[in-house]
Amino acid sequence: xxxxxxxxxxxxxxxxxxxxxxxxxxxxxxxxxxxxxxxxxxxxxxxxxxxxxxxxxxxxxxxxxxxxxxxxxxxxxxxxxxxxxxxxxxxxxxxxxxxxxxxxxxxxxxxxxxxxxxxxxxxxxxxxxxxxxxxxxxxxxxxxxxxxxxxxxxxxxxxxxxxxxxxxxxxxxxxxxxxxxxxxxxxxxxxxxxxxxxxxxxxxxxxxxxxxxxxxxxxxxxxxxxxxxxxxxxxxxxxx
DNA sequence: GGATATGATTGATT
DNA sequence: AATCAATCATATCC
Numbered sequence: 001x002x003x004x005x006x007x008x009x010x011x012x013x014x015x016x017x018x019x020x021x022x023x024x025x026x027x028x029x030x031x032x033x034x035x036x037x038x039x040x041x042x043x044x045x046x047x048x049x050x051x052x053x054x055x056x057x058x059x060x061x062x063x064x065x066x067x068x069x070x071x072x073x074x075x076x077x078x079x080x081x082x083x084x085x086x087x088x089x090x091x092x093x094x095x096x097x098x099x100x101x102x103x104x105x106x107x108x109x110x111x112x113x114x115x116x117x118x119x120x121x122x123x124x125x126x127x128x129x130x131x132x133x134x135x136x137x138x139x140x141x142x143x144x145x146x147x148x149x150x151x152x153x154x155x156x157x158x159x160x161x162x163x164x165x166x167x168x169x170x171x172x173x174x175x176x177x178x179x180x181x182x183x184x185x186x187x188x189x190x191x192x193x194x195x196x197x198x199x200x201x202x203x204x205x206x207x208x209x210x211x212x213x214x215x216x217x218x219x220x221x222x223x224x225x226x227x228x229x230x231x232x233x234x235x236x237x238x239x240x
Numbered sequence: 241g242g243a244t245a246t247g248a249t250t251g252a253t254t
Numbered sequence: 255a256a257t258c259a260a261t262c263a264t265a266t267c268c
Contacts, residue, residue: 129248129263155257176256177248184258185246 003111012053012114045125052121056114060107067103071096135178139168143178147186148200154183 007013074095078087124130135143146164147154156164161175168175186193 127249127263132247132264134246134265174247178246180257180259181247184260188259 003108003115006115007056007111007118011049012056012118013111045121048121048125049118052114052117056110059110063103063107063110067099070103071099074099135168135170135174139170142167143175143182144196144200145204147179147182148197149204151197154179154186 004013075092078092078095081087134140143164146156146160150156156175156179158172161172161179165172165175170178190197
């Protein structure tokens with residue numbers, strides 16, 4: 001029963017939405033090529049699902065046909081035998097019941113394997129990790145800028161995250177993911193990120209300098225930083 | 241082609 | 255609920 005519900009939920013065993021649905025989905029997937037905005041893998045997924053559904057239905061039909069054929073055959077045999085020996089209707093009923101049970105277990109197996117196929121398809125297509133795309137240059141610029149200019153406490157508030165998300169054209173949870181990854185990877189070996197850190201430190205320093213230069217007439221534009229860099233001080237956290 | 245970078249997911253922790 | 259740490263699956267680089 002669980003299998004039935006599952007297949008129904010996935011739209012495999014439900015009412016067939018016209019035989020051409022699979023073809024239509026496939027055609028849509030093949031024709032529309034440009035907008036990579038999520039629609040493509042979705043239609044691809046749907047096409048594959050439709051394929052599974054088609055196989056499922058044709059197999060199911062085959063089984064049903066075989067079942068009725070076999071039942072007929074047995075009935076004929078019994079009828080023939082009834083001329084030589086008395087056969088009670090109960091016995092016939094029993095035989096039919098046995099046959100139907102046999103075939104329903106076979107159908108069960110079909111349903112199970114179909115379920116498995118659907119699950120595999122799901123994990124294959126709906127797992128976002130499989131269609132990962134890197135953020136564009138300026139998005140990572142913005143994120144890195146924030147990260148390195150808040151290195152002592154790189155935990156943007158909800159509002160800050162929303163701002164960053166807007167600037168980078170990504171979602172808030174993507175911003176959270178990015179900061180989570182960045183923090184852990186930064187602290188994992190700070191050395192590897194030193195260059196990047198310096199780069200963004202200089203960048204923000206230059207920005208600050210240009211801002212102050214607008215206020216007070218510029219004095220030393222060549223050396224943006226006195227002495228060392230502002231010491232990356234994001235110690236991984238209190239807990240050791 | 242493998243090494244590395246990177247975004248996303250998962251399970252644990254608080 | 256937010257974050258960490260490990261891990262997965264893909265992108266990108268060489």
